[in-house]
Amino acid sequence: MGKIEVRNLYKIFGNKRQKALEMLKNGYTKQEVLKKNNSTVGVDDASFEVEDGEIFVIMGLSGSGKSTLIRCVNRLIEPTAGSIKVDGQEVLGFDKKELREFREKEFGMVFQNFALLPHRTVLENAMFGLEIQKVEKQQRIKRSKEALNAVGLDGWEDQYPEQLSGGMQQRVGLARALAVDPEILLMDEPFSALDPLIKKEMQSKLLDLYEEMERTILFITHDLDEALKLGDRIAIMKEGKIIQIGDHEEILTEATNDYVENFVEDVNRSRVLTAKDIMTKAIALLYPQDGPRTALHKMKKNNLNSLFVVNKDKKYRGIVYIEDVVDVINNDELEFEDIIKNITKADPEDNLRKLFADIADLNVPLPVTDEDDKLLGIIVKTNVLANLASEGKFDQ
Amino acid sequence: MIKVNNVLQLISTKIPIGNWVEVLVNFLINNFSGPLEGFAGIIEWMVNNFEALLSYFHPLVFILIFAILAWRLKNYKLSIFVALGLGLVFNLQMWDPLLTTLASIITSVVVALIIGIPIGIIKAHSITVDLITRPILDFMQTIPPFVYLIPALMFFGLGTVSGVIATVVFAIAPPIRLTYLGIQQVDDELKEAGHAFGANWWEILMKIELPGAMPSIMMGINQCIMLSLSMVVIAAMIGAGGLGKPVLRSLNVVDIGLGFEAGLGVVIIAMVLDRMFGRE
Structure with missing residues (x-):
């Protein structure tokens, strides 16, 4: 069972909603319904499932109904039909x-334009959700301060939102959502109003936070790069319909129609891709204190033949293969430390062609590390190939 | 031809709007005298108590208090102005009418705000109330204030109470309109955020809408005070005491000096209140 299950959801704006609903079910398009019935279709027969603990990204251009859809989930907008x-x-x-x-208890929400209360300080803003929950004051202050620390805003508690930059304001928005300790984070284009550098920084911050506290996140964006960087799975929306759901590779390599293909191409055309653009986060990681049995368990669980090993501070150590793990388990002489192997690493700024050369004869993903040797992400072969293929199209 | 004549006759027959209003006013007087008297009683009680409170201090002490207040609220320049202005009124022997005027203005403003701000809040949330109140407010703001002196007089008789009621009717539109406007201007995303965290309507009103609307509401209060002051002389025509009375009397006996002195008092109190409670 998924954490969130949406089935056949419709949202129609206008006075003749039931009539419009029938028309949609009989196969009329959004435009026809608007013309004949004067009703605007926001969401048209959306179904999807979000697993517990995953980041599910809904992507689409403006007007595709993605913001309407996320608001239906907590009923800020009342759906017309569905479940x-x-x-x-x-x-x-x-x-x-x-x-x-x-x-109150289930959701934290982050908004595109931050939606901070201008007459409240940063701390008071972060406390808003707890105040509604009627949490006792000392506790409220303590938990909001923790949330502000987590997003890197300690020392800013007494400032007002207008004194902060856009990126910092959105950190407050994020802290406000995290302070209530929600099961699900709803994020409606949270980084779209930020400039590109700050946006990247915030995306990394979100991933760090996600690793630490494992929540379910429903994330809306119009930016495929962002979707690929953050999403475990991605749903693409067009004119109120969900037209494809899949993980990165499925979206990049198996576009189900022209619309998705255009989307993917557009992204690549915008600039030369580098390792940090196409890397994804590792599904599972090993830590030095994990023994061989834990390693085997993690591999089995995730269907992998190898795992990357990192220190607690995410410093890259190497890779272990399943054969070696089995050896360690069967042979008492061997130490777990001995089987950590070194393979080629990639720099976040490496371009696709270099990556292709590196990865061509490698049977495992390529680790991407920064100058401090911190593991930033991994690159799988299909990802490089898919991006190379679409780049090739534009060379012609 | 006969038909055309009939139509012409119908058009030229006067519609008896005046009679209808008279009938309505009489109906109200005959059937609601109890509540009206109760209301008048409350107003009178408020005016008397405010006046008693204000005249409790010696005029110079009063001026000192106001000057300190001005210094705390704004700056020392204003406090000098307040001291000199009020001192001049005292010197011109207009102190007692000034206090009477001040008491009835405070009463008018308090009543106008107690009624006006909640109406503004309701207006911002209900399209029906918005549509109903809009023409009424236009009417109240544009009709010459002299016109509702008559019903005020008929309902409440000659005196300060009638003056206060007429002033309230005249000055209530800005707090309603500006409260409404302020709440309307609060960003929808903020209200959405409130809902998303599970706030109920009261929490949204108190924690999001009213704080957001505050600058606009403050402007409404300031406007309300200013409009109340502009009614001082008019209210004197139906027997309200205060600075309006000497102005009227000077008009009747063509006493330019007296008229100017009393008028100056109104100007000074208006400027003092505006500078102290208005926004920079």
């Missing part, structure tokens, strides 16, 4: 009071 289940509970069945309580 939304969170932890198996039907969200659409709640009355007003139940809905408020549900929003």
Whole structure:
């Protein structure tokens, strides 16, 4: 069972919603419904599932209905038809009071334009959700301060939002959402209003936080780069419909229609890709204190033949292969430390052609490390090939 | 031809709007005298108490308090101005009418805000109330204030209470309008954030909408004070005491000196209140 299950969800704006709904179900398009019935279709038959603990990205251009869809999940916008289940509970069945309580305990939300209260300080803003939950004051302050520390804003508690830069304001927004310790984070284009450098920084911050506290995140963006960097799985929306759901490789290599293909091409055309653009985060990592049995377990669980080893501070150590792990388990003479092997590493600024040369005769993913030898992500072969292929198209 | 004549006759027959209003006013007087008297009683009580409170201090002590208040609220320059201005009024022997005027203005403003701000809040949340109040507010703001002196007089008789009521009617539009405007201007995303964290309507009103609307509401309060002051002389026509009375009397006996002195008092109190409670 998924954490969030959305089934056949529709949202129609206008006075003749039921009529419009019938038309949609009978196969009319969004444009036809608008013309004949004067109703705007926001979401058209969306179904998807978000697993517990994953980052699920919904991507689409403006007007594709993605913001409407995320607002349907916590009923900021009332869906016209369909079903939304969170932890198996039907969200659409709640009355007003139940809905408020549900929003309180289940969700934290981050908004595109930050939505900070201008008359409150950073700390007071971060406390907002806890205040609504009627958490006792000392506790409120303590938890908000922790959240502000987590997003790197310690020392800014008494400033007002207008005194902060855009990136810092969104950190406050993030801290406000994290302070209530939600099961699910809803993020509606949180980084779209930020300039590119700050955006990258915030994406990394979010990934760090995600690693530390393992929450389910529903993330909206119009930026494929961002979707690829953050998402475990990505859903692509167009005109209210979800037209493809998949992980990175599926989205990049198996575009199901022209729309997705254009999207993917557009991304590549914009500039020369480097390692940091196409790397993904490792599904699982090993730490030195993990023994061989843990290693074997993690490999089995994730269907992998090898795992990267990092120190607690994410410093890259090397890779272990499943054959060696089995050897260690069967042979008492061998130490786990001995089987950590070194392979080629990539620099985040390496371009695709260099990466291709590096990865061509490698049977495992390529680790990407920064100057401090910290593991930033991994690159799989299909990813490089897919990007090379689409780059080639534009050389012609 | 006969038909055209009929139509012409119908058009030229006067529609008896005046009669209808009279009937309505009489109906209200005959059937609601109890509540009206109760309301008048409250107003009178407020005016008297404010006046008693203000005249509790010696004028010079009062001036000192105001000057200190001005210094705390704004700056020392204003406090010098306040001291000199109020000192001049005292010197011109207009102190008692000044206090009466001040008491009725405070009462008018308090009543206008107690009624006006909640109406503004409701107006911002209900399209129906918005549509209903809009023409009424236009009407109240544009009709010459002399016109509702008559019903005020009929409901509440000659005196300060009628003056206060007429002033409230005249000055209530800005707090309603500006409260409404302030709440309307609060960013939808902020309200959405409130809902997303599970706030109920009261929490959204108190924690998001009203704080966001505060600058606009403060402007409404300032406007309310200024409009109340502009009613001082008009209210004197139906027997309200204060600085308006000498102005009227000077008009009747063509006493330019007296008229100017009393008028100056109104100007000074207006400037003092505006500078002290207005925004820079």
